[in-house]
Amino acid sequence: MVQQNEQVKKPVPASVKRKTANRNKALMRAALQVLFFVTMPGAFVAGFNGIKYIFRTMGTGSVLEINSFAMVLIGLGGFTLLFGRFFCGYVCSFGALGDLVYWLSGLFQKKVLKKRKQFSLPKQALPVLQKLKYLNLAFIVLMTAAGRMESLHGTSPWDVFSRFTALKLPTADYLPGIICLILILIGMAVQSRFFCQFLCPLGAFFAVLPILPFAMLHRDAPNCLKGCSACKNTCPVGLKLETDGFRNGECISCGKCAGVCPKNNLQYPAATLFKNDIIYVLFRAAVFFGLGVWLGLCRFF
Amino acid sequence: MKYRNFITKVLCFLLVFAAFVPYQAKAARKAEEEAENAAKIAEVEAANREVRKQMAEAENASPYTDGVYEGTAEGFGGPVSVEVTIDGGDITEIRLLDVSGEDPAYLMQVESLLDQMLQTQGVDVDTISGATFTSKGLIHAVTEALRKARR
Incomplete structure (x- = not known):
């Protein structure tokens, strides 16, 4: 027997490597969400104001101008055409809030209520509920075109949320909006990306x-392990990934599915240009940050 | 086909985008018409302002025509005649023509009325106490002259 002087390192199993990589990716995503929350918390409101501007103008039959709101919409829309709904997955403060609330709810359920699996709505309900945001978008668009937005004053939970991100309290006329926001927070605790999937009018536009x-x-697909549903189970917006989930506008480009796949079967074709998908994430974040500053979304410059 | 979903979305997107072109054209035409209307309205309003200005000036204008006018009225002891000169719309001179029926003492009293009438540019002056009839004769004579001077 040969005396082994060197320590033979046990090879790290691929599954462990993947778990570590996924945890790092999750941390990076959380860090980017915090960054954008601090620097551009109003980006989603500005984007939606662009949509409202277009329809308000068309409602009065006036000439459409490329003002700052329209520019934000074009910027966000153009970015989404090129990079998918990265905005939703990494930048949007309201989406980040939803992720935070759902994560805290999960912690609470697992540690305090000792539940094995976090509560979420039945998967069959998701495709139906996801259509509601189109109704919300249509309603707001019609009201805006008809010039009736004043009657909805104080009802928007986004306006209330914006007040908080400006470190101010909302005024009493925003009571309906406050109640709305509380209900949404409850929803966020029982379903991942509750608002994004079911209510967000900007998300409906992106989709x-x-x-x-x-x-x-x-x-x-041919390379998949038989019976494996790791990607489907981890997707926060309930995509049926084994079918045509990727051509579905619901995907918020969070990349969790790609991270969890044991066979590395999930890829962005664009990411193959970069060394790995972490670089691709950082690249998109940098591009959006520059875009956001240029559009005037950043509260610091 | 693999990209059917994408192609459908692109077509819808292009259709929506294409609809903006006729909308912008129509909105631009409407904006042009509105600008034309606004210009016309501004023109009419300017003309109105001019007319109103002229009317105001006419009102402030003197009610009297330039010239020299005689007026006669009953005084104390007979008729009193005066000659009133209007120049530039204002009463510039009031001259006594015939005051033979009045006593000089009273005439001296009422002479101040002539100055007062020139100052106030009218006949709204008080009679001198103790010389009421002479005062009234003078005032009424000037009133008569001014009546002739009115446009």
Whole structure:
């Protein structure tokens, strides 16, 4: 027997490597969400104001101008066409709030209530509920075009949320909005990305944009392990990833599915240009940060 | 086909975008018409302002025509005649023509009325106490002259 002087290192199993990588990716996503929350908390409101501007103007039959709101909408829309709903997955403060609330709810359920699996709404309900945001978008758009937005004053939970991010308390006329926000927070605690999936009018707009296939996740289906549903189980917006989930506008480009796949079957075609998908995430974050500053979304410059 | 979803979305997107072109054209036409209307309204309003200005000036204008006018009225002891000169719309001179029926003492009293009438540019002056009839004769004579001087 040969005396082994060197320590033979046990090879780290792929599954452990993947778990570590996923945890790092999750931390990076959380860090980016915090960064954008601090620097651009009003980005989603500005984007939606662009939509409202267009319809308000068309409602009065006036000439459409490329003002700052329209520019934000074009900027966000253009970015989404090229990179998918990265805005939703990494930048939007309201989405980040939803992630935070759901995560805290999960912690509470597991540690305090000792539940094995976090509560969420039945998966069959999701595709139906996801259509509600289109109704919300249509309603707001019609009201805006008809010039009736004043009657909805004080009802928007986003306005209330914006007050908080400006470190101010909302005034009493925002009571309906406050109640709305509380109900949404409860929803966020029982379903991941509750608002994003079911109510967000800006998300509805992004979902119907023709996002370049280049920017969407593709699955190498023949290579999958039989019976594995890791991607489907981890997706926060309930995509049926084994079918055509990626061509579905619901995908918020969070990348969790790609991280969890044991066979690395899920890829953004665009990411193959970069060394790994972490670089691709940082690249998109940098591009959006520059875009946000240029559009005037950043509260610091 | 693999990209059917994408192609459908692109077509819808292009259709929506294409709809903006005729809308902008129509809105631009409407904006042009509104600008034309606004210009016309501004023109009419300017003309109105001019007319109103002229009317105001006419009102402030003197009710009297330039010239020299005689007026006669009953005084104390007979008729009193005066000659009133209007120049530039103002009463510039009031001259006594015939005051033979009045006593000089009273005439001296009422002479101040002539100055007062020139100052107030009218006949709204008080009679001198103790010389009421002479005062009234003078005032009424000037009133008569001014009546002739009115446009």
